[in-house]
Amino acid sequence: MTLYLWIKTFHLLFVIAWMAAVFYLPRLLVNLAEAQADGSRDRAPAVQARLLLMGRRLYKFGHNMFGMAIVLGALLWQGYRFLPDFPTMVVPGSGWLHAKLTAVVLILIHFVVAGRWLKGVDKGRALPSSRALRLFNELPVVLLVAVIWLVLAKPF
Numbered sequence: 652m653t654l655y656l657w658i659k660t661f662h663l664l665f666v667i668a669w670m671a672a673v674f675y676l677p678r679l680l681v682n683l684a685e686a687q688a689d690g691s692r693d694r695a696p697a698v699q700a701r702l703l704l705m706g707r708r709l710y711k712f713g714h715n716m717f718g719m720a721i722v723l724g725a726l727l728w729q730g731y732r733f734l735p736d737f738p739t740m741v742v743p744g745s746g747w748l749h750a751k752l753t754a755v756v757l758i759l760i761h762f763v764v765a766g767r768w769l770k771g772v773d774k775g776r777a778l779p780s781s782r783a784l785r786l787f788n789e790l791p792v793v794l795l796v797a798v799i800w801l802v803l804a805k806p807f
Contacts, residue, residue, distance in 0.1 A: 655737055658723055658730070665720035670795060672713030673758060676765045677788035679706045683769075684778040699772075706769045713762060746807040754794045754801070761791050 679702055686699040728748070731739035740748055765787075768778055778784065800806075 662723035669716035681784045684781040747805045751801040
């Protein structure tokens with residue numbers, strides 16, 4: 652049981668780190684969009700270059716954190732198969748887990764879309780408006796609330 656709690660602790664740590672990247676990357680895109688709109692200023696290219704560098708590093712960090720979270724999450728899910736005395740979540744009535752995984756996949760898609768927009772800026776493509784990016788930034792909050800509720804309530 653102690654091993655289970657350590658794995659769960661580190662899973663949560665990596666999820667929190669990944670979600671920080673999920674929330675911050677669209678904010679960097681908002682700033683990039685505003686820097687693109689202010690292209691006539693002398694400092695705009697330097698600001699844009701700094702934001703792109705920050706975005707690339709954050710995107711890589713986010714992918715690393717997601718990778719660790721998913722590996723540990725899979726171990727929490729299937730660890731009972733090969734670890735003695737490991738609790739299982741795979742029981743009748745664990746439909747909440749499938750709903751949670753669906754929400755996680757949607758958050759991952761959101762993160763990947765933000766990363767593609769970031770890579771597009773590197774290639775000279777324009778971003779959506781800062782207003783649209785601000786709305787885009789709110790989507791993972793709703794999904795995260797759903798994930799947390801599903802994990803705590805296990806409604807089905």
